[in-house]
Amino acid sequence: MRLSRTTWVKLAIFAAVSIAAAAITLVDYVRVSTLIPTLGHYSVTLHLPQSGGLYPRSNVTYRGTEVGRVQELRVTPTGVDAVLSLKSDVPIPSNLDAQVHSQSAVGEQFVQLLPRDATSTPLRQGDVIAVERTSLPPDIDSLLDAANTALAAIPRDNLKTVVDESYTAVGGLGPELSRIIKGGSKLAIDAASNVDALTTVIDKSSPVLDSQTDTADAIKTWSASLADVTRQLHQQDTPLAHLLLRGGPAADEGRELFDRLQPTLPQLLPDLLGVGDVAVTYQQDVEQVLVTLPQGTAIVGGALVPDVNTQHRGVYLDFLLNLGLPPACTTGFLPPQQQRSFAAVDAPPLPEGDLYCRIPQDSYNGVRAARNYPCETVPGKRAPTVKMCESDESYVPLNDGNNWKGDSNATLSGQPVPQLPPPGPHATAQRPETPQPNAPPPTPPIPAVLYDQTGGPNAGPDGQIHNQPNVTHSAKDQTWQSMLMPPNGN
Secondary structure, eight states, X not given: OOOOHHHHHHHHHHHHHHHHHHHHIIIIISXXXXXXXXXXXXXXXXXXXXXXXXXXXXXXXXXXXXXXXXXXXXXXXXXXXXXXXXXXXXOOBXXXXXXXXXXXXXXXXXXXXEESOSSSOBOOTTOEEOGGGEEOOOOHHHHHHHHHHHHHHSOHHHHHHHHHHHHHHHTTOHHHHHHHHHHHHHHHHHHHHTHHHHHHHHHTTHXXXXXXXXXXXXXXXXXXXXXXXXXXXXXXXXXXXXXXXXHHHXXXXXXXXXXXXXXXXXXXXXXXXXXXHHHHHTHHHHHHHHHHHHHHHHHHHHHHGGGTTSSSOOOOOOOOOOTTSSOOOOTTSOOGGGOOOTTOOOOOOOOSSOOSOOSOTTOSTTTTSGGGOBOSSSTTOBOSSHHHHHSSOOOOOSOSSSSOOOOTTHHHHOOOOOOOOXXXXXXXXXXXXXOOTTOOOXXXXXXXXXXXXXXXXXXXXXXXXXXXXXXXXXXXXXXXXXXXXXXXXX
């Protein structure tokens, strides 16, 4: 039979299509290239304790990308050997783990290669992945049996409640769950692309985890304290609710208060800082005041309580007129001619210099006077002024007795310090040194002199010896009436 030209053309086209289809089938589906190791592929043996559901032509992935297939499965005395045919153009580090996973719910298994680092030498023809570097998914039959056992242990009514509540919990949340799944997928893809960095973080997390293990007791204590606080908050739920409800109005009142105080508050706060600095410096003194305050209150109460139920209420005191014991300290104060009358009620400016008792620190007179103030910033040192405390200067007394001597501001006013006359019946007072040129004229001082109240010889301010026999009365005239009357009887 002779075929027409058209028929030959059709047969030629059919033959060409058939050959192309066969080539595509052999190359893409059958993957003939995988059967020849030297043709773009190389073989690696994977030792497994069991097949784990793998089958020939199962996929092999590396970082989420298909890099080969399972070429063959061989049963060995210790397990199963899976021969992997991997692409030669994809370098895979030899320091890796091989895990068998399920790609779908119907049990389609594949091998996932997870590198431990990116610096090891690549896999080559004939390499072996040890069984210690492999892992298999759980047996689906055992998993189903365990799930069936767990479901059988749950009462059917409770199981129905669980299913209903689960539907209530997630019902209508399809878009949100979809976003969560998509976000998780994106997170997994990003983690896969940064597996080296994640591996480094995991490898270096050991010190952090070890520190958590070492501080387990402290964490337990903190958790117990937190539970205690939470329990107390639960017990005080009603007051806490009132606090939250009334906290807003209280905050508004506080804000309005600060608004009203705005003109003076900025000035008050710096002043409080200064007061705070002083309080910190004198912290021990403040503590001593707080300690002795109850005792002082008790003393005041002891003076008031005994007369509380009497007709004449008042302070219960015991007057012991030990006048002049010890005598008043006059050393280091203004001269007598500069002293003001006790009846004066005005408030003139304070004189220059520091006025305080300038006798030796170990004198029994004025033990708590300024000269014995303890220096807060220099422990063990005592001085009358802060300036002297902060400097290397030490306290120097003006004289060694209780007699009046000099002016505390003599160095500023130019007034010399007079000296007591030397002992002797006809001694004269030592004259002070001549003032410096151009210095203001000094005020004539009145030094303290020895006085004999029985009328004997007395040294006057001019250094002369005087006798005044009638300065006192005889013992027989010393009655209480005579002491209240002037000497001349008027």
